[in-house]
Amino acid sequence: MTATATRPRKRSLKNIGRAPQDTRGSWHTYLGLAAFLALSAFPLYWMFVIATSDDEAVSQIPPSVVPGDQLMENLHEVFTMQQVYFAASLINSFIVSAAVTASTLFFCSMAGFAFAKLRFPGRDKLMIVVILTLTIPNQLGIVALYILMGKFGWNGTLVSVIVPFLVSAFGVFYMRQFIMQAVPDELVESARMDGALTMRVYWSIVLPAIRPALAVLGLLTFVATWNEFQWPLIQLNGTPFPTSMVALSDLASGNYVIYRRVLAGAFVATVPLLVLLLLGGRQIVRGIMEGAVKS
Amino acid sequence: MTHSAPPTPATEPAHHRKPKSGYKSRNWLHRFDNKRVPYLMISPFFLLFALFGLFPIVFNGIVAMRNWRLDDPALDGWAGFANFERLLHDEDFWNALVNTFGIFVLSTVPQLLIALMVANLLNRRLRANSFWRVGVLLPYVTPVVASTLVFAIIFARDNGMANWLLSLVGFGQDAPLDWRAYKWSSWIAIATMVNWKWIGYNALLYLSAMQSIPKDVYEAAAVDGAGPWRQLWRITVPMIQPVLIFTVVLSTIGGLQLFNEPMLFEENPAAASGGSDHQWQTIAQLIYKVGWKDLNLGYAAAMSWALFLIILIVAALNAVATNRLGGGRR
Numbered sequence: 001m002t003a004t005a006t007r008p009r010k011r012s013l014k015n016i017g018r019a020p021q022d023t024r025g026s027w028h029t030y031l032g033l034a035a036f037l038a039l040s041a042f043p044l045y046w047m048f049v050i051a052t053s054d055d056e057a058v059s060q061i062p063p064s065v066v067p068g069d070q071l072m073e074n075l076h077e078v079f080t081m082q083q084v085y086f087a088a089s090l091i092n093s094f095i096v097s098a099a100v101t102a103s104t105l106f107f108c109s110m111a112g113f114a115f116a117k118l119r120f121p122g123r124d125k126l127m128i129v130v131i132l133t134l135t136i137p138n139q140l141g142i143v144a145l146y147i148l149m150g151k152f153g154w155n156g157t158l159v160s161v162i163v164p165f166l167v168s169a170f171g172v173f174y175m176r177q178f179i180m181q182a183v184p185d186e187l188v189e190s191a192r193m194d195g196a197l198t199m200r201v202y203w204s205i206v207l208p209a210i211r212p213a214l215a216v217l218g219l220l221t222f223v224a225t226w227n228e229f230q231w232p233l234i235q236l237n238g239t240p241f242p243t244s245m246v247a248l249s250d251l252a253s254g255n256y257v258i259y260r261r262v263l264a265g266a267f268v269a270t271v272p273l274l275v276l277l278l279l280g281g282r283q284i285v286r287g288i289m290e291g292a293v294k295s
Numbered sequence: 296m297t298h299s300a301p302p303t304p305a306t307e308p309a310h311h312r313k314p315k316s317g318y319k320s321r322n323w324l325h326r327f328d329n330k331r332v333p334y335l336m337i338s339p340f341f342l343l344f345a346l347f348g349l350f351p352i353v354f355n356g357i358v359a360m361r362n363w364r365l366d367d368p369a370l371d372g373w374a375g376f377a378n379f380e381r382l383l384h385d386e387d388f389w390n391a392l393v394n395t396f397g398i399f400v401l402s403t404v405p406q407l408l409i410a411l412m413v414a415n416l417l418n419r420r421l422r423a424n425s426f427w428r429v430g431v432l433l434p435y436v437t438p439v440v441a442s443t444l445v446f447a448i449i450f451a452r453d454n455g456m457a458n459w460l461l462s463l464v465g466f467g468q469d470a471p472l473d474w475r476a477y478k479w480s481s482w483i484a485i486a487t488m489v490n491w492k493w494i495g496y497n498a499l500l501y502l503s504a505m506q507s508i509p510k511d512v513y514e515a516a517a518v519d520g521a522g523p524w525r526q527l528w529r530i531t532v533p534m535i536q537p538v539l540i541f542t543v544v545l546s547t548i549g550g551l552q553l554f555n556e557p558m559l560f561e562e563n564p565a566a567a568s569g570g571s572d573h574q575w576q577t578i579a580q581l582i583y584k585v586g587w588k589d590l591n592l593g594y595a596a597a598m599s600w601a602l603f604l605i606i607l608i609v610a611a612l613n614a615v616a617t618n619r620l621g622g623g624r625r
Contacts, residue, residue: 019510020523020531025419032416037430040495043445044437046456050448059454107339114336126337133344137548139579140603141351143586143596144358148351164347167340197324198332227438230554230579234587245440249558252444253565259448266441273436281429288432288496289503 044270051264058259074264078251085240086265089247093269096162096232096243097225103166104221105214111167112175113206117188118198127176133169139230146234160235161243165225171217174290178213179206216287219280223273244269352603355596363593378597388598390573391581392605397478398557398577399550401486402493407542409490410497415527417498418505428502431495443488443559450474450484450560457484481560481575488556493549497542504535540617547610551602554579578602 046065050057053068078086114120115127145164146155154160183206191201207214229245236242242250248269251262277284362374382388413431421427434442449456452473462468474480508531516526532539557577558564567584569576576584578598586595 018517019508019513020415020418020526021420021506022510023419025416025421029416029419029421033413033421033427033430036413036416036494037427037433040431040433040491043442043449043491044433046449047441047445050445058448059451061454061459063456063459107343111337111340114333118333118336120330120333123333126341130340133348135548136348136352137552137606139552140599141348141353141355142582143592143599144351144354145347146586147358147363147592148347148354163343166347167343169340169344172337172340197328198336202336223436227436227440229438229440229558230583233558234583237587245438248438248440248444249564252447252559253563255563257562259444262444263441263448266438266444270437270441273438277429277432277436281432282425284432284436285425285428285499288435288499 044274047263047267047270050260051267053260055258055260070260071264074260075268077258077261078265078268081251081261086244086247086251088241089244090269092158092241093226093244094272096158097222099162100165100225101218101221103162104168104171105218107167108171108217109175109179109207109210109214110202111172112177112179113183113202115172115176116179117183117185117206130169130172134173142231142234149235156235156239158236161228161232164231165228168221171221174217174287175210175213177290178210182213183209212283215280215283216290219276219284220287223276223284226273355599358593358596359600361593363591363596365587365590365592374593378594379601381594382597382601387573387576387581388578388601391569391576391578394478394482394557394569394573394575395551395553395577395579397482398485398489398553398575399547401482402489402553403543403546403550405486406490406493406546407497407539410494410542411501411532413494413498414501414505415531417502418531428499431498433495434492435496437492439488439492439555440559442492443556446484446488446491446556447560447562452476475560475562475570475574478574481570485553485556485560485575488560489550489553493546497546500538500542501535504538505531508534536617540614543613543617544610547613548606551606551609552579553577554583558583578605 046063049065049067051074052071053064054070057064057068111130115123115130149155149160154163187205187209188201191205192198196204227245228243229249232243232246233249236246237250244265248262248266251257251265359378360374360376362370362372362377364370417427417431452458452471452475455471455474457474458467458471461472466472472480474484512530512534513526516530521529554577557569557575557580558567560575561568561570567580567588569580579602582595582598582602585598586592
């Protein structure tokens with residue numbers, strides 16, 4: 001007992017003058033983090049509990065925190081409502097997120113490369129314009145954007161929830177920063193000396209060199225697009241096949257909402273993102289720590 | 296952080312070069328490649344942004360000055376400042392403004408303070424380092440739509456988990472709190488959802504700034520006898536000030552546009568009313584209701600311009616205030 005009592009003091013003496021990042025985490029640290037993690041994970045876990053339970057679980061006192069065995073029944077109910085409504089909405093979410101992600105990666109890496117490695121008049125001023133556009137919340141023109149989409153005849157279609165998000169200022173900014181560091185000037189120069197055209201340099205030299213950045217931007221974009229709610233709600237509410245977020249709010253609307261069913265659907269719509277976090281968690285962390293400004 | 300090594304230079308084999316006869320056309324091609332292609336490469340961004348980002352904001356200003364109703368297309372004349380004048384006397388708008396600010400304060404302040412604490416915990420040599428960092432991002436990747444539906448159940452009046460927890464510590468055993476009935480309680484419930492979602496994200500932003508603080512600063516502080524708590528407030532916080540300002544501005548912009556949580560906290564989200572008496576109706580929600588429920592797009596556009604101005608003012612004030620608070624000492 002006495003030995004354990006003296007040891008912490010010794011350690012804290014040893015730590016004096018050390019930067020926090022060099023200090024080993026104490027048990028307080030782990031306790032604090034574990035508590036925070038539990039609070040972060042709890043709503044997700046409870047979503048799963050209700051998604052697997054019967055109607056009573058929602059209002060049980062004290063709350064039941066053990067998953068039930070009704071998952072299959074609840075899923076069956078969600079997926080058979082209005083024929084293929086929910087399944088189609090999930091597919092739509094995939095289409096929209098994949099299209100936005102692919103386009104963001106392509107256009108932003110291309111522009112980022114031009115800003116980082118090519119010399120052309122007005123480059124620095126144009127880059128400042130890009131950085132300024134970062135601060136504009138694009139939700140502010142929402143009414144006019146809706147009218148514009150109507151003029152194009154896209155209201156109520158998936159195109160209308162893809163097109164406004166095809167590029168992002170953050171993507172250009174992020175790609176430029178990465179390419180400046182990760183692709184040496186000599187490499188670009190020597191390829192051009194050998195006669196490669198700019199697009200060729202971009203395609204065969206730059207793109208392979210920036211795979212980590214593509215992964216980061218791709219993951220962040222996919223997550224953000226998948227979770228987008230307001231604009232799809234405006235565009236796709238009431239259509240037979242919206243995105244899954246709109247479908248969920250639709251399931252939760254009405255006078256008699258069956259929560260186990262809604263949350264089973266919510267759980268299904270969350271799983272792809274949990275898988276992404278599991279597979280690409282480190283990349284997402286790095287992307288945010290390098291200053292993601294995804295609004 | 297080192298990035299992956301670049302691949303070896305691609306050397307084009309000599310036989311790929313074209314014979315001399317094509318010299319002139321190649322010359323033209325290379326000139327085009329040098330002068331024009333850079334602009335072509337950046338043009339998709341600028342074209343798409345101009346069309347779907349910038350133009351709508353400007354066009355919004357025109358729509359705001361017109362009558363523009365979805366249910367009455369014939370009524371589309373110039374309205375001048377009528378929409379804005381109506382705004383000044385619209386009780387719903389002022390109510391929504393108060394709600395938005397209330398929820399904004401209740402969510403931003405705890406959010407950033409707790410994020411700072413979590414970042415301070417993460418800023419150690421930890422076992423399973425990435426596990427913790429990835430873990431705090433669980434709320435960030437969870438769709439707001441999904442998590443808000445869960446919170447809506449947690450904050451139910453009868454048999455909700457929040458009320459059950461309160462009853463354990465002796466509150467409201469005889470009359471459970473109706474979270475949706477009052478301004479203050481609905482604001483707390485919604486702020487809780489916002490806090491839950493964004494603390495981990497902000498913590499990572501702070502962490503990255505903390506890790507780039509030079510280590511000798513802490514040595515110097517230790518000589519002066521500063522303990523961990525003083526170090527946090529006297530060294531770490533002032534030194535990550537740029538990121539602090541950044542997160543304050545970011546959460547201001549996000550907080551003033553709050554939409555998803557108030558929408559889905561409603562027992563019937565399609566109503567978009569923000570409670571039986573608009574207790575928690577936010578401006579973004581009101582814009583949606585005026586535009587797409589009442590079908591008055593002109594008025595909705597005027598509201599979003601007003602929101603834009605408010606965001607600009609508050610973000611600027613915030614940046615100045617945070618600058619003063621943190622920077623006065625240095």
